Amino acid sequence: RKEVEQDPGPFNVPEGATVAFNCTYSNSASQSFFWYRQDCRKEPKLLMSVYSSGNEDGRFTAQLNRASQYISLLIRDSKLSDSATYLCVVNPPLNFGKGTSLLVTP
């Protein structure tokens, strides 16, 4: 299975900060992309899909760059509750990155 690479972090940011994560993938045939969130000792949960034109969901913006084969996640106005590990997922072949750890501090 092809690799999906993420900066493991941790990213330590203060409340209210903007933070961005990147994820690179090696399979140029990949067609669908997702960001998942995983809290400590919990299962991953879908945060958002990533569309070719980029998409936004509240404070979260996801973008796809097919030419450079990476996806990104931008979180604006970080909240304490955003602290988690963020996993990018690329399909095919539905590979998960190892995740980027985010800690938002007061």
Place this chain on the structure above:
Amino acid sequence: GAGVSQSPSNKVTEKGKDVELRCDPISGHTALYWYRQSLGQGLEFLIYFQGNSAPDKSGLPSDRFSAERTGGSVSTLTIQRTQQEDSAVYLCASSFRGGEKLFFGSGTQLSVL
């Protein structure tokens, strides 16, 4: 329930014993996946079932691992002659179709003593 259900939630076994982990996917989901996650590590793909197609077993780490999905619904992951390195959380996920959004169960924490 409406979500993916896994059982048991915790399993402690002795080295060399066989274990069976069960996954009950969301009704109507044709795709089912097994992953495992060691402490502090990412998700490691194990096996993927899609409808009646032959499963993708490319992630199974050894021939001690096997899985089946009966009737296109419930799946069982079997680990024979467990080793300490098999200790991990085993996560099952399902999706409406392969490659779409995954919904995860809460996992089985396997501890091999």
